[in-house]
Amino acid sequence: MRLILLALSLGALGYSPARADQVAITFDDLPVFGYYAPMPEAQKVTAALLDGFKRHHWPVTGFVNEIQLAEWDRPARIDLLTRWLDAGMDLGNHSYSHLSLTNTPVEAYIADVARGETVTKGLLAARGRQERWYRHPYLETGPTLAIRQRFEGWLADHGYRVAPVSMENSDWEFAEPYDDALKHGNTAQAAHIRDAYLAYTRQIIPWYRAAAKDVLGREPAFVFLLHASRLNAASIDELDGIFRQNHLDPVTLDKAMADPAYLITDTYAGPNGIDWVTRWSLALHTPIRQPVAPKVPADIVSLDAAVEAATSKPPAAPVPGS
Numbered sequence: 001m002r003l004i005l006l007a008l009s010l011g012a013l014g015y016s017p018a019r020a021d022q023v024a025i026t027f028d029d030l031p032v033f034g035y036y037a038p039m040p041e042a043q044k045v046t047a048a049l050l051d052g053f054k055r056h057h058w059p060v061t062g063f064v065n066e067i068q069l070a071e072w073d074r075p076a077r078i079d080l081l082t083r084w085l086d087a088g089m090d091l092g093n094h095s096y097s098h099l100s101l102t103n104t105p106v107e108a109y110i111a112d113v114a115r116g117e118t119v120t121k122g123l124l125a126a127r128g129r130q131e132r133w134y135r136h137p138y139l140e141t142g143p144t145l146a147i148r149q150r151f152e153g154w155l156a157d158h159g160y161r162v163a164p165v166s167m168e169n170s171d172w173e174f175a176e177p178y179d180d181a182l183k184h185g186n187t188a189q190a191a192h193i194r195d196a197y198l199a200y201t202r203q204i205i206p207w208y209r210a211a212a213k214d215v216l217g218r219e220p221a222f223v224f225l226l227h228a229s230r231l232n233a234a235s236i237d238e239l240d241g242i243f244r245q246n247h248l249d250p251v252t253l254d255k256a257m258a259d260p261a262y263l264i265t266d267t268y269a270g271p272n273g274i275d276w277v278t279r280w281s282l283a284l285h286t287p288i289r290q291p292v293a294p295k296v297p298a299d300i301v302s303l304d305a306a307v308e309a310a311t312s313k314p315p316a317a318p319v320p321g322s
């Protein structure tokens, strides 16, 4: 009775009985997704992302691949990371060269991760901060338990926590053909890809919410994976609208990670990069009862495959004056 009265009086005060759920928004492949983005473009993408975060109060953690800093324009590329920190965002390690832990010997993988903190760690230290988060490329946490434990032991010894992913929208699969369409001046194609991307995001977020509820009996604080792409830079307002429609309130990664779901012991060892809802389902033996997740539209998948085939090698450095 007392609860009913409380609910009634809160209702009278205009409070919604539905609690806003939380989402920590994370961006991978910094400074800019799509390696070797030419500099004025990379600066524009970074500015648009950071403006969007500020506009919508997203406290974002970005994950860096320092291999992107090693090419031409190194000081300007490091400056892109500085802008993230100046905007109040956090930065973590995503390995130096985006290796697969499934396909790389673990000691070589560890050396690559250590190399991946060369610049970022110093930028954080200059602000009295530490590099604290590691995000596995492809969400691959180790093909065997021994490899997994070796690497996670290294992470713990070096002050890192694993940044999980419990919600994502395959944004990279749309982002590559979107970049390609813009590169070729095909704005109609780019607009089609962006519309398809937002429609897919509207479908997949409710699916993740329902799947997590199947597994945990409740909705956890989610950790969302996006990439630092032109597509997302052009879509922040719509993405924010989709989060709000789903009652998802952007919070820091630290805050989301305080959810006890992230204490569930995940012992998955295998070649696949899988999200944390699937890991919880395996650990707790509670199935996802939802129909299979919505699929990325077939035309986007084939556009992406075509771009991948055409751009599997990084371009040569631009010739000065050309």
Ligand SMILES: [Zn+2]
Pocket: 028, 029, 094, 098, 137, 138
């Ligand atoms: Zn990545």
